[in-house]
Amino acid sequence: MTLLLTLCWEFLLTGLFAVGGGLATLPFLSQMGAQYMWFTQETLVNMVAVSESTPGPIGINMATYVGYTVAGVPGSVLATFSVVLLPLTITLVIARALARYRQSPLVNSTFSVLRPAVTGLIAAAAFGVIRLVLLPGDGNEIAWVNLAVLAGIFVLTQIKPTKKLHPTLFIALGAVLGMLLKLK
Amino acid sequence: MKELLSMFAAFFRIGLFTFGGGYSMLPMLEREVVVRHSWATMDEVLDYFAISQCTPGIIAVNTATFVGYKRRGVVGGIFSALGVIMPSLLVILAIAALLTNFMHIELIQYAFGGIRIAVGALILGTVIKLSRSAVKQWWHALLCVAAFAASAVFKLNTIIIVATTIACAVACHFLLGMRGGKKA
Known part of the structure; x- marks a missing residue:
């Protein structure tokens, strides 16, 4: 206890x-x-x-x-x-x-300034994830297969017929491709 | 009660498909909260995210609490937080109890290699969407790039970046009587 x-x-x-x-x-x-x-x-x-x-x-x-x-x-x-x-x-x-x-001008103007800054911070986090994916291990060599998969999935998330699909489907696709192509 | 349960279910799904830090929940959050249920706008989600980064606790749980509170008050906040917590509890318990060497299985490692790439692609898409909604004036773009550089290049602490931005926004609001200013 x-x-x-x-x-x-x-x-x-x-x-x-x-x-x-x-x-x-x-x-x-x-x-x-x-x-x-x-x-x-x-x-x-x-x-x-x-x-x-x-x-x-x-x-x-x-x-x-x-x-x-x-x-x-x-x-x-x-x-x-x-x-x-x-x-x-x-x-x-x-x-x-x-x-x-919520309606106060001070709160509103503060958030309108904060939003672009937070977007920059999230972009930095995304940059970190993508760098880790493209430069695995000791970070000296670009993993071209990873780059191709990243580009492929990114394009699918942006083009008309597939962009409305649920994010989980893209994650599942990543898992399947990972197992097929032995991604690390 | 029905809406509370659907909030729990939505955040359960978000928790289940969040891999890594709080920012990786954004693509799921956008789909479930903004597009599917219209519980909050993308701007609001970004605001909650900003506050959650500089208050105590885990970002994903705090963001879930904000969304839940906005929709259904205190009870809504608690249901959403429980929803995002529950998958962790179940999955980690299962792993800890059954599969101690789970991360050593080669096929699992490949699957996670692919999942990391998919998460990278999804976050990249989210960043693009966010910058469209958050960057409304030319100096917003500067601020966004400055925050990115401060975090990705100069490795400044996120809390310091957010707090500095808030301080400058408030100061500019009072000193200049205009909507915002630039970050140091």
Whole structure:
């Protein structure tokens, strides 16, 4: 029971202080492993790898995985709900305020400036993903097959007959092509 | 109740097909929230995304909470957040319990190699759509490129970039009485 309480407390704190997305929880998880001897840093690296490549936001995946490693199924459920509890509450408060001030000229003009900047940030994230895909491994050689697949899928997402298809279909297509062409 | 369940289901699908960080949920978010259900506009989604990047917690969960709150208040926010969390919980539990060496299977690695490429292509498409809706004036384009460079080239922290943009937008709103200004 003490174990579950400690786990709950640690993940409440992680949720509250991890600002900027799932990977921001990493330093907290690393410290948890070292402080309580729950898992080694090598185990944590494996958990990050699985969390990055399986469905679901990285931060949630990592919380679930760490919780399971520490205390089985109850631990995974507890860690997952603890890590979202405080941010969820804070977001609801902000959403309420936002709904109230939506019409204010200050809020409107701030967001109209913020949108292009955030678009730039998302473009940077996309750039990171695409670079990783095109320059795999040590990053010295362009993977031409990957480039061809990327270009092919991108064209399919843009041209008339196929652009209305659900994104999951393109992801499934990627998985099938990956297995057929042995992509890495 | 029916709409709450359909929000849960939509965010369950979004969670299930998000691979990696919060930004990779954008193509799914656009399809489910903007196109299919019209729960929010693309501009609003971008606003939620911007706020979620600088508040505590996992970006995907916070964005889901915002959309849910906008549509159905606190209960809507909670249902959406639960929807986006649930696939992680199920998938990671299954992997942790059954397939410890799941990432070592060669075919799975190839499939994920292909999925990463598809995600890259989808995000690229989303960035193009976003820039059409967010960039409305010539200096918006400058701001977008500046934010991209700050993140991709100079590796500045996302929170710092967003906070600086907000500060400048607010300052310009008051000082100049005009709609926005440029970022440092």
